[in-house]
Amino acid sequence: MPEVKKQKKRKAFKMKKKVFRASDPLLSVFMWGVHQSVEQLTHCTIPPLLLDTDFKASSKISIDNYNFNSDNMVSKFKFKEYCPLVFKNLRERFGVKEALFNQALSSCEPYFENQGDAVKEKERGHKYFFSKDNKFVVKIFHSEEVEFMHSILNLYYNYAVEKGGETLLPQYLAMYKITVAGMEYHMIVMKNVFAVNLKIHKKYDLKGSKVDRAATDKDPTLKDCDFLNGEMKIRVGEEKRKQILSMLESDVQFLSQLKIMDYSLLLGVHNVAKGLEEERELNDYNDENSSSDDLLDGEDSNNKDSDVPMDIEEEDDEVEDQIYENGYTYFSDESVDDKEVYCFGLIDVLTKYNATKRAAHTAKTMKHGSGAEISTVRPESYSKRFMEFMSNAFV
Numbered sequence: 001m002p003e004v005k006k007q008k009k010r011k012a013f014k015m016k017k018k019v020f021r022a023s024d025p026l027l028s029v030f031m032w033g034v035h036q037s038v039e040q041l042t043h044c045t046i047p048p049l050l051l052d053t054d055f056k057a058s059s060k061i062s063i064d065n066y067n068f069n070s071d072n073m074v075s076k077f078k079f080k081e082y083c084p085l086v087f088k089n090l091r092e093r094f095g096v097k098e099a100l101f102n103q104a105l106s107s108c109e110p111y112f113e114n115q116g117d118a119v120k121e122k123e124r125g126h127k128y129f130f131s132k133d134n135k136f137v138v139k140i141f142h143s144e145e146v147e148f149m150h151s152i153l154n155l156y157y158n159y160a161v162e163k164g165g166e167t168l169l170p171q172y173l174a175m176y177k178i179t180v181a182g183m184e185y186h187m188i189v190m191k192n193v194f195a196v197n198l199k200i201h202k203k204y205d206l207k208g209s210k211v212d213r214a215a216t217d218k219d220p221t222l223k224d225c226d227f228l229n230g231e232m233k234i235r236v237g238e239e240k241r242k243q244i245l246s247m248l249e250s251d252v253q254f255l256s257q258l259k260i261m262d263y264s265l266l267l268g269v270h271n272v273a274k275g276l277e278e279e280r281e282l283n284d285y286n287d288e289n290s291s292s293d294d295l296l297d298g299e300d301s302n303n304k305d306s307d308v309p310m311d312i313e314e315e316d317d318e319v320e321d322q323i324y325e326n327g328y329t330y331f332s333d334e335s336v337d338d339k340e341v342y343c344f345g346l347i348d349v350l351t352k353y354n355a356t357k358r359a360a361h362t363a364k365t366m367k368h369g370s371g372a373e374i375s376t377v378r379p380e381s382y383s384k385r386f387m388e389f390m391s392n393a394f395v
Contacts, residue, residue: 022109025074025180027129030138030187033079033176035106036061038098046089054085055154078179082150086157087174093160094171094191101136101173105189108132130192136173137192145350146186149175152258159254168244168265168328168345169251193266193328193345199275200268200343204232207264208382208389227393234267234342234394237333241394244330248346248390252383255349261382262351265344265390272339353379 022028037059047054060080081087091101112129129138149172160167171191178185194200204222207213213224226232236244248265255263332340377385 026178026185027110028073029077029079029178029180031106032073033178035102037081038102041084041088046085050086050089055083057084058082059084074180080177082175083153086153090157090160091173093165096173104131104133104135110138135192135195136189138187138189140185140187143186148350148352166247167251168247170347170349194268194343196329196343198270198341199278201271201274202269204267205264206267208386235332235336236330236394240330244394245391249387251346252387256379256383259353259379260349260351261353261379263349264347266347268343270341272341
């Protein structure tokens with residue numbers, strides 16, 4: 001009788017690589033690239049002193065026919081990271097842990113500012129997308145801004161070190177270039193000014209200018225004229241006011257020295273009483289729905305996870321226990337009856353006063369007159385007017 005050979009059992013092949021699934025190819029490559037970058041830098045120790053070469057360095061990965069299928073990842077793309085050690089150092093100084101940074105930007109798909117039309121968002125340029133946890137914002141910007149960022153990065157780094165991270169300037173955490181389907185996208189990652197789990201009830205973009213500075217149907221963000229007409233004030237108390245204005249004065253002086261203008265203070269206001277009422281309504285709605293679901297599922301509603309991002313008790317002081325003050329977030333003064341939480345920081349700080357801005361200044365001056373408070377002015381004048389506006393805004 002012929003000997004029967006036993007066939008060896010073969011284990012099913014399992015792909016060990018993480019699948020970076022996103023609805024948009026650009027986001028898939030972004031998630032993949034951030035993960036690869038952070039993993040590669042895990043074993044790199046930051047030198048005590050960064051060299052000039054570190055501010056010119058870059059790492060690049062080029063992929064062709066990658067082994068993920070097209071449903072998850074495009075087969076051909078390039079990912080480039082600028083100044084890896086510099087930005088890793090900045091992340092550390094701004095208190096961002098590498099594991100958190102990696103998880104926030106690579107484990108869940110980011111979302112665009114206007115989620116409904118991601119393609120147009122990218123084509124317009126100067127647009128944003130956000131990490132799922134809302135802690136980080138990624139700006140898609142032009143190659144000219146990349147060059148300018150390179151030219152000031154050393155100065156920006158030294159300023160951040162000097163201030164110990166205590167600044168209202170954008171906290172830059174990484175800079176990338178991604179090539180997908182023949183299109184190049186330059187991106188810079190920043191801490192989100194509105195990174196709190198609280199609803200922003202009012203959003204302002206403040207420049208200290210009054211010409212064409214009001215919300216419109218096309219751009220509903222409130223601006224300087226809306227702030228003044230609504231008699232809005234940022235009520236933080238005298239001690240915090242001095243601290244904040246001192247920080248702003250230093251930041252604005254730094255920008256002025258770099259010939260930068262046209263920046264804004266992005267301000268978000270959360271009304272505590274309104275937020276608590278919204279929470280109660282949402283909890284009541286969830287309780288009603290969960291009760292009917294529990295009857296069907298036979299589950300205890302108390303064991304279910306809530307969809308509410310954070311629990312807010314009815315007492316105002318409970319809010320402060322769960323949201324801590326930092327460089328971007330402050331509470332209204334204790335003497336204020338209508339409690340508020342303010343989130344603010346400087347944005348759009350990569351606009352240099354060049355020939356284009358000088359021409360715009362001339363055109364607007366001819367249109368509105370020499371005494372008009374237009375936004376396009378020389379950096380020194382811009383910073384002075386900006387600080388005068390902020391001195392009156394904070395009380």
